[in-house]
Amino acid sequence: MKKIVFLLFTFFTFYNSQAQEVKTLTYFQNDTLKLDLDLYLPKVKAGEKIPLIMFAFGGGFSGGERTSEKDFGKFMAENGYAVASISYSLYMKGKDFGCKGTLTEKIKAIQIGVSDMWQATGFLIENAAKYNLDTSKIFISGISAGAEIGFHASFWDYKLMNLYKSNIPENFRYKGFIGGSGAIQDINLITKEKAIPMLLAHGSNDDTVPYNAGSHRSCPTNASGWLILFGSYAVYNQMNDLHKDIELITFCGGGHEFSGYLFHDGKQYVLDFVNDVLKGKKFQSHLIVPSKKSVKSDKYLFCD
Template sequence: MKKIVFLLFTFLTFHNSNAQEVKTLTYFQNDTLKLDLDLYLPKKKAGQKTPLIMFAFGGGFSGGERTSEKDFALFMAENGYAVASISYSLYMKDKDFGCGGILKEKIKAIQIGVSDMWMATGYLIKNAAKYNLNTSKIFISGISAGAEIGFQASFWNYSKMNLYQNNLPQNLKYAGFIGGSGALIDTKLITKTNAIPMLLAHGSKDATVPYGKGSHRSCPENASGFLILYGSQAVYNHMLGLQKDIQLITFCGGGHEFSGYLFHEGKKQVLEFVSNVMKGKKFESSIIVASDKTALSGKYLFCE
């Protein structure tokens, strides 16, 4: 019996390890900087192009690794989606990204990260045929700082904000955004024309990235690093006014520790979201409220 169990385990392990492949690619390089991405590819299907999910890790623009959400990438690849987990420039490394920092430096860190994301997107569009990618179905996602990259990359004007040579098609529009505890510089960036479906998760008492409109890192107005951001709730309300599709999972009383929920416990919700967007399904904008990572039944009607 033990032998049978062992053989079954070996078979399943071998099968899963061959259900997708991972390629490490250099998407940008100059004399001082080299940026890589890990491309997780599902098993190829003849004549079928693969949707792509771009992913940026969290870490306050000063730390973090592109391999941090490997389980999420493997899960999505096993279910038919390619995932590109990118490295990006950690401009705030050894600098203060908090209240004692410099506002212009904080904005620059975000702009550099966004430019890196655009560069990675353009690289994969250029090489789409080689990796069997569907360039009309590119999603963008991220955690914390990575979600800030994803938000801005989705709605900034890349012909004006891109710090590098523009390698993106003029008509690029991401298919959807999945964000954990991220924020926008200004919700007015989202219009009826450029709005895309979103799946967001955020703690209602997040002191690092505001849940609604608030100060980044809860900094006072007289702080040198004072920066107003518009978090998931503010984006939800704005999308509601535009009558555009958005789903927000709110963790009542939760802090920044819920930033990774969608990419850990909520992987199936992400899969359902991207699958529905792929099918062109319209869904009602909604807020799911929970007290913890396992209580997603809508028990709480609001957060105090």
């Protein structure tokens, strides 16, 4: 019996190790900057094209690592999806990204991160044949600052906002967006023509990135770093008004600690979402999950 168990363990260990591979690739390099990505690839049959999920880590544009969500990359690869976890320029490293910072610097940090994401996306489109990637099925995702990259990469005009020479094909659009505790600067960028399916998760009492419409880091209006952002709940309402596909998971009373939920404990939600999008399923849902904090504050009574 022990021998059988050992053989089964050996088989499944071998199978899982063969079910995917990880390649580290340089997607951008000049005299002063080198940016890499980790590409998690599933094993597929010859000629089979793989859907791709672009991913950007969180860290306030000043910290974080592309390797922080290895388990997410491996999980999705085991289920037939490629994941590209990118490094991007940490423009705010050593600078104040809070209320005492500078508004223009905050916006520039986002623009640089978005330009890096577009560059990585274009690089993989250009090399799609080499890695069997399906360029018509590219999703974008991220946590916190990475989700802000994802939002703006999805809705900004890359011809106007891209800081590099564009390598994105004409009329390219991401297939869908998965965001943890992110926000967008202008809700009106999300139009009926530009809307893409979304899966979002956010704590309703997040004082770092607003859950609804509010200031970044809860800064007062007279702060030099005051920046209005539209968070997941505002985006959910906008998408509902447009009758577009969106799923929102609200952690009632929760803060920014839930920013990584979809890429940690909620990976199955992501898998179900991308599967549903590719099957053409239509959906609108809002799941409210009480957090461990007491749900008594007037700030989030709307969760009830």
